Amino acid sequence: RKEVEQDPGPFNVPEGATVAFNCTYSNSASQSFFWYRQDCRKEPKLLMSVYSSGNEDGRFTAQLNRASQYISLLIRDSKLSDSATYLCVVPSGAGSYQLTFGKGTKLSVIP
């Protein structure tokens, strides 16, 4: 299994739709996980951290399944401003200084 693998995308969804992204990881010792968003030609920015079974922030919900080694991100009531690439991020390496970034899933929300 690759270290971090994401849905290839792209996802094209209408405004108001619910969309879910999945991510699988291979490092079973990982304790914290992240979803970042990256707008075109911009730097990645933290969207959510996931330290236990899940996390919710407004329209965004992240869930963690340690047994199956996957993380999901659910976006409800999609907005045009949600259009971006979503990166699944998993710690790797000694002492968790190193993060492994998935290749990202591109989301386009259509009017």
Place this chain on the structure above:
Amino acid sequence: NAGVTQTPKFQVLKTGQSMTLQCAQDMNHNSMYWYRQDPGMGLRLIYYSASEGTTDKGEVPNGYNVSRLNKREFSLRLESAAPSQTSVYFCASSEAPTSGGAADTQYFGPGTRLTVL
């Protein structure tokens, strides 16, 4: 707070030229990182500095050197640029991992777009 700043924003080099990318953070973070991002490859770690005075190789260190000048600044040097080093370079910083080993959030600078001809 400016967060993480990087200079320059854009650079064009000829093969064999050298240059240094500068990065500074004002969040009093212990750890700093250099990544490159290429189409279809995702972000890949070049080097990192867990704390002032230490540096370690990441996934793709060949052709690069780094210097942790002080707690705020972490530079990346290309001694002899090659076309394969054409990429977008991001610097990031974070606190150290927690005592339980959980990684901390990394905050990114705006990036440097480098083209090597």
